[in-house]
Amino acid sequence: MNALTSHNAAMRKLLLSPDKEQFRRLVDLDNIDLVLRELLTIEEMREAGSFFTGQKLATKAVALLPVITSRSVVLDPTCGAGNLLIEASRALGVESTLSTTLLAWGKVLWGFDLHAHFIEATKLRIVVEAMNRGVEQDCDLDEAFELLPNILVKDALSVEKLELEKISHVLMNPPFTIWPSPKENYWKEGKVNAAGIVFDHYLRLLPEDCSISAILPDVLRSGSRYDEFRSFTSQSMSATVEVWGRFNRKTDVDVFLLSGKIKTAVNLIKWHNAEQNSVCISDYFDVRTGPLVAYRDPEDGPEYPYFYPKICPQWGVIREAVEMRRFTGKVLTPPFVVIKRTSSPSDRNRASATLINLREPVAIENHMIVVKPKDGKLKTCKKLMQVLQTKKTNNFLNERIRLRHLTVGVIKDIPFVEEE
Ligand SMILES: C[S@@+](CC[C@H](N)C(=O)[O-])C[C@H]1O[C@@H](n2cnc3c(N)ncnc32)[C@H](O)[C@@H]1O
Structure with a gap:
């Protein structure tokens, strides 16, 4: 040096x-x-x-x-x-x-x-x-x-x-x-x-x-x-x-x-100022990362409709398979919303989402976060799509996470009100 x-x-x-x-x-x-x-x-x-x-x-x-x-x-x-x-x-x-x-x-x-x-x-x-x-x-x-x-x-x-x-x-x-x-x-x-x-x-x-x-x-x-x-x-x-x-x-x-x-004591540090709503996404949805790791999982087993970020249009609704892939791991049954993990504070929408609404189980890649309604209803997914597009959600995410990727924990904490 x-x-x-x-x-x-x-x-x-x-x-x-x-x-x-x-x-x-x-x-x-x-x-x-x-x-x-x-x-x-x-x-x-x-x-x-x-x-x-x-x-x-x-x-x-x-x-x-x-x-x-x-x-x-x-x-x-x-x-x-x-x-x-x-x-x-x-x-x-x-x-x-x-x-x-x-x-x-x-x-x-x-x-x-x-x-x-x-x-x-x-x-x-x-x-x-x-x-x-x-x-x-x-x-x-x-x-x-x-x-x-x-x-x-x-x-x-x-x-x-x-x-x-x-x-x-x-x-x-x-x-x-x-x-x-x-x-x-x-x-x-x-x-x-x-x-x-x-x-x-x-x-x-x-x-x-x-x-x-x-x-x-x-x-x-x-x-x-x-x-x-x-x-x-x-x-x-x-x-x-x-x-x-x-x-x-x-x-x-x-x-x-x-x-x-x-100060060696139990100090309270406020790591973020994002408003902590009493009601949030995790009250209504199960949140996880997509189970399929493309470079690692062999193309064996049954064939499923397969989704990854590139083929999921922002705010779009997908009703039929675009691509198929063999997979022996965990598949998920729609309806649910997928959110791209890659996300930057300079993006217009931090949580870029797509509604997956097929009538069969699908394979989701791990660069997506899957948000699945606990009540299994399409209506709840649609409501979520609206919430994710709001300025309030953007502000919340920009305050909570400035990294270039979203985490499951942060998505779970997004304020969510079912009826507004
Ligand atoms: C991000 S720079 C910051 C420099 C300066 N503090 C500033 O703000 O402009 C980090 C510096 O840490 C030095 N560094 C890396 N490891 C170190 C170590 N173990 N001990 C001391 N300096 C180290 C690097 O050489 C580099 O100059």
């Missing part, structure tokens, strides 16, 4: 003959993400989880913390090129010279990253930030770097409790890659989102009352696999949740902000 070598070298050169406009650009929090995109392929960025927080989101993340002063100790445990630390430094004052300013900032600003070039970029950019604020350059770069001793190459997961005793504020946007679960005393086995692992590590180590503001992927807020992550978090901190939406224009991942204080 030497991606920033040339960029860092250019920054070092500029420090010898400062140029106002270039200096401003170096600490433009939206620009560094674009610089990285020029130097790395998207696969390399994904592997390192190196997507840097833009200005608007960084401002929001810092604003959610208590005021940062010269007595605060602010840590970003996965600091990348330092965007969140630069934003934190903007809450601090400056002295007349670079050295006295960095002496003060160096006590407040702590950052770790696995990659030396990111740490170098963070330090260089903090120096540039101080100079942009009008301090007199009275020391060379080596001396300046020594005044930032707590910004260092370190594995965020190797940190121990004692090292974090002084931390008063944590800002983080950890990587969203997939890592193996640490397993022991853990909320999930198998593979888990790295952001959950890093966040969890700090929940376990940070001192009571330490404030946190974290930018996390929506899957941790709304994914059914992360129920236990949410309950572990609720036992470790009091917090509020704010849905943010897409990370940036180029990164199609929705994020939320989780902010609050470490």
Whole structure:
């Protein structure tokens, strides 16, 4: 990960003959993400989880913390090129010279990253930030770097409790890659989102009352696999949740902000604001994913009408077979509604549905969610089709789940009133 070598070298050169406009650009929090995109392929960025927080989101993340002063100790445990630390430094004052300013900032600003070039970029950019604020350059770069001793190459997961005793504020946007679960005393086995692992590590180590503001992927807020992550978090901190939406224009991942204080108690965290109706789809329907897995299930056994997303028109009613397929697994008897699992907040209708009304059992593929009325009536299915098209349902789903796929749990909770 030497991606920033040339960029860092250019920054070092500029420090010898400062140029106002270039200096401003170096600490433009939206620009560094674009610089990285020029130097790395998207696969390399994904592997390192190196997507840097833009200005608007960084401002929001810092604003959610208590005021940062010269007595605060602010840590970003996965600091990348330092965007969140630069934003934190903007809450601090400056002295007349670079050295006295960095002496003060160096006590407040702590950052770790696995990659030396990111740490170098963070330090260089903090120096540039101080100079942009009008301090007199009275020391060379080596001396300046020594005044930032707590910004260092370190594995965020190797940190121990004692090292974090002084931390008063944590800002983080950890990587969203997939890592193996640490397993022991853990909320999930198998593979888990790295952001959950890093966040969890700090929940376990940070001192009571330490404030946190974290930018996390929506899957941790709304994914059914992360129920236990949410309950572990609720036992470790009091917090509020704010849905943010897409990370940036180029990164199609929705994020939320989780902010609050470490409190080992049973805290109530409201993970979503979607109105929780007393009557919902699960009161009237059985909900499940389609049983047929196309790549896995052999084409053996009896032949059935077979449905998958591509051949199910939105809001259409299907009364006869379009395609047939042999299948030995569970078949389902209509009438029922199928909803496509793939769904994005940018779609006009989050729950894209089709009414299946054949007089024989059918096979449904697992990229569809099957919603079958408990009373077995077509009329109830028709009512459901209307409910799914409403703005109310869209708003509910956009609040509850920003992921690019719907889950059975969320469909069950959609407000449903039989007679309106
Ligand atoms: C999503 S970026 C965020 C950077 C920065 N916090 C920001 O918001 O701009 C995540 C960073 O975590 C770093 N990282 C990944 N695994 C890490 C680990 N185990 N310890 C420390 N840093 C790590 C990556 O190198 C990357 O720079």
